[in-house]
Amino acid sequence: MATFEEFMKVAEISLKDKTSHARMNEIVRIMRQYKVLHGLTPAQAVEVLQALGPTYVKIGQLASNRSDLLPKAYCDAFEKLRDDANPMPFDVVIEQIDRAYGKSWHEVFASIDPVPLGAASIAQVHKATLLDGTTVAVKVRRPGVAESMAEDIMLMKHLLALGEFASNSHRSILLSLEGFVEEIERTTASEVNFTSELHNLMRFHDELADEEGVTSPVAYPQYSCESVLVMEFVQGTEISHTEELRQQGIDVNALARRVCQSYVTQVLDDGFFHADPHPGNILIRDGNVVWIDLGMVGTLTVSERMLVGKVFTAVATDNAYLLKEAVMGLVHVLGPVDHGALLEALSRLLAEYSTAEMKEINVGTVLTEVIEVLRGQNMMMTSSVTMLARGFVTIEGVIAQVAPDISVIEIVSKHVIAQQADPKFLATQLIDLATTSAASAEALAKLPTQLSNTLEMLDRGQIKVNGDIEVSSRILATAYASVGRISLATLSAGLFLGSSILCTTAMQPQLLGVPLLGVLGYVGAFVLGAYTVFHILVSRHRLLNNEEPR
Structure with missing residues (x-):
């Protein structure tokens, strides 16, 4: 039976939702137009997502990384959704820029190339020249896209709330879908608001300053706002174009290793990583790696970075106890947990990889499988870790395409070992050890008193023992x-x-x-x-x- 809390949740969303009915009719019309119930080829699936709008294009982009759930043909087709969108007419672009600045674009730019460098579902990018002659890239948001995506997300929330209200069955599936919708809402909110991407660009550029041969575009905050983003124009070769890179005299193996090392550094050292590292977002300019398009980024706290490092160490050393200890700190517990069954499931998972060679282990796949194990135990990984898993799946695909002999897990393992010898890491470990020791000493000091009180309660018959015995x-x-x-x-x-x-x-x-x-x-x-x-x-x-x- 539905709870009062679920009833109030449906009522609250229903009061806020003013557009779902019309949007639902539109979605049904598109579904009928493409005869979705009769099945879709990968190309037709792409057309349907494009027809449904930017929210569903974003879902397709996320789904393109889930080769563990979808056939490869669909994942390959969904890759086209990243940049393969119909461009806005140039007069609409100019109109959006003028509206964003509140003045004519001529007061900011000397010229804007009418042919876009790229067009996506949320925005498109044009090459431009500032009044001082600097060549820049201008990212312009499509009109109405923020409102459209907000409507779609509200519709998804409404349907999920009704599903929870109507039935208690399949609760784990509903919770997983609710987490997915929350992630879509969070990522789209940052992508449609270019102020977030501006901050990401500035922070990412500063984080990469210490990495040799790796950088990202310089941002121009004085010319950027919520719907227009101005950044350094980067002209380079996509990392996946290996033949072109070899013709430029670049060692693609060394390049792939540098990209992988940079990504691991972002995750484990900086706790601020590119969440969409597909080949189109990794350009090579004069032999240097340039990370572009910081619309989607992930963040990890210091404790999360340490726990993720433990996960990698556990996988590399086949230590199920360490893996369980690490993942328990990275989850939200949604219900009762069978710790014995969890440990057994993680042990089976590690056993599958214990006989494999190191280079055959895919970090992203392992993280994805761990997430599935946890989901079966009423636990859900934090959004940052699920984003990290998808990021590693993508970057491993890039590395496999450029330099198949390079093992990401080996680079990760070496980085974790080197990190443990770092003075900053040792200081953190010492602080953690001191805190744990102090807590243990305090608990030890209380032990005699607690034992005495327990024995006294036992003597008075004040202790009750509850047992739960499972019978076949x-x-x-x-x-x-x-x-x-x-x-x-x-x-x-x-x-x-x-x-x-x-x-x-x-x-x-x-x-x-x-x-x-x-x-x-x-x-x-x-x-x-x-x-x-x-x-x-x-x-x-x-x-x-x-x-x-x-």
């Missing part, structure tokens, strides 16, 4: 059958005794001088007794012959 279904079935036969035997004996008493009376009607009701009682007692004895003999025969009961 076969034992329960046997118990139920035994109780049933005892009941039948008792009923047969009761009928026999009752009939015997009736036969001593002159109750009418009679049959051959014996009360008819007594005769019927004797017959019933005989039938029940014979039935009970027959079943007991059959059960004994099956038990002696080791036959399954039916």
Whole structure:
């Protein structure tokens, strides 16, 4: 039965939702137009997502990284959704820029190239020149896209709230979908607001300053706002164009290793990483790596970075206990957890990789499988870790395409080992050890008092012990059958005794001088007794012959 909290949640969303009905009709119309119920080819699926709008294009982009859930043909097709969008007319672009600045674009730019460098579902990018002659890239948001995506997300929330209200079954699936919708809402909110991407660009550029041969575009905050972003123009070669890179005299193996090392550094050292590292977002300029498009980034706290490092160490060393300890700090617990079953599941997962060579282990796949194990135990990984898992799946795909012999897990393992020897890491470990030791000492000091109080309560009979014993279904079935036969035997004996008493009376009607009701009682007692004895003999025969009961 639905709870009052679920009822209030549906009521609150219904009051806020003013557009879902019209949007739902539009979605149904598009579904019918493309005959979705008859099945879709990968190309048709891309067309449907594009027709549904930017929110569903974003879902397709996220789905393109989930080769563990979708066939490869669909993942490859969804890759086209990243940059393969119909461009805005140039006059619309100019209109958006003028509206954002509140003045003519001529007061900011000397020129803007009418041919876009790239067009996506949320925005498109044009090459431009500032008044001082600096060449820049201008990212312009499509009109109405923020409102459209907000409507779609509200519709998804409404449907999920109704699903939770209507039924308690499949609760784990609903929670997973709710987490997915929350992630979509969070990522789209930052992507449609270019102020977030501006801050990401500035921070990312500063974080990469210490990495040799790795950088990102310089941002121009004085010319940027919520719907227009101005940044350094980067002209380079996509990392996936390996032949072109070789013609430029670049060692693609060394390049792939540098990209991978940079990504691991972002995750484990900076705690601020590119969440969409597909080939189009990694350009090579003069032999240097340039990370572009910081619309989607992930963040990890210091403690999360340490726990993620433990996860990598556990996978590399086949340590299920360390893996369980690490993941427990990275989850939201949604219900009861069977820790024994969790440890067993993680042990089985590691056993699958223990016989594989190091270079055959995919970090992203391992993280994704760990997330699935946790989901089966009423736990959900934090959004930053799920984003990290997708990021590693993507970057491993890039590395496999550029330099198949490079092992990401080896680079991760070496980085974790080197990090443990770093003075900053050691200081953090020492602080953690000191805190743990202080807590342990405090608990040890309280132990005698707690033990004395426990013994006193036990002496007074104030302690209760609750037990939860699981009995197999076969034992329960046997118990139920035994109780049933005892009941039948008792009923047969009761009928026999009752009939015997009736036969001593002159109750009418009679049959051959014996009360008819007594005769019927004797017959019933005989039938029940014979039935009970027959079943007991059959059960004994099956038990002696080791036959399954039916």
